[in-house]
Amino acid sequence: MTDDLAERLAAWLEDLGLESHLAEAGLPSFTRDASGLAQWVDPHTGDPLTAEQLDQLDTVLHSDGSEREYAVPLALVQLARQARVRKTLLASPVHSYGSLAELRGESVNATRFAVHKASAAHALLVVPHHRDQLIPAFQLTAAGEPRVEMLPLLLPLLSAGMDPWHAWAWLTQPVALLGGLVPHEAAADPDEAALAAHAAVRLAERVVSSG
Template structure:
């Protein structure tokens, strides 16, 4: 097997290229073959389904796939992996911001965990609360809540069109908490607090929802 991945072969070159771009960690998330290095530094690419080592022809096919974006294959960047990397960074930033589980929300509301779970599910069904699935659990981003753990009144008409359009909850969370181009760089959930900006935020949410539906 080592002969198939000598220093001049496609396998090591492809691995080094992806490492240089910082995209190696996104291969598995994209459902693509991944690679490993043995103690001697040799690169072995493995099939995502079977774990079997790829043949040189299979590595060459993967190389062509990853270089297919752009007019100059030699200088192409695998855009799908770049997008996955950005998505991973955005999610990490969102997860670093305050959010609630059913238990922590129950503490804020002064009720039981079961009551909080039921209330969250009912509000989500009405498109009146943003909930995000993560690692088999449910997160309730805290930015949308008052100190008492209830939805901020000014965000109800902003959330409703986005959630009704079945927009990805992670994208809703990101759009509401980061500077938005549709708002000239304002952060939507912060701008919604200002009565003079609230109507503009609602309009931007409706436009974004329309794009999501399309």
């Protein structure tokens, strides 16, 4: 019975494409042995899950939704979506301190100081990624300077403490409140800049209220 449950949970998560997000969610994860059977392990001890632990995991994974057999682990779905969004963002033009220094024609130290100063003033979005700091290129001019028209968008969002990844995604994807326009592009349009700034302020207010 334990082996059946272990395999059923593993196959279900694989069908949903969520198996790679278990560890990130702090849940037990599994690998498949040489015969293809799912081997579940406790994230804290590394030991195989007991029958009781598997039952508990089954309950947790099916806890969302009114009909248990159709429930989907929403936390894992959200992590999977977040991973897809981050992958898309990372594929867009970004700068490190080194590449931005080269573009600006100055030393890395000078660029790092300028970036830190602008970031502290909430005038530049800097996104942490592992041990690196990424500077998304959409907010910069061709010469590597901050776009002045971005300040009315960046200032409220970053002052509100919005997660940098979420800010990056919002600024670079179509937004319903802007009629499907992309905020950072709308900011460069004199006819849309005020609406883009208003949308940023409204979003910042929601960030503060939810914090």
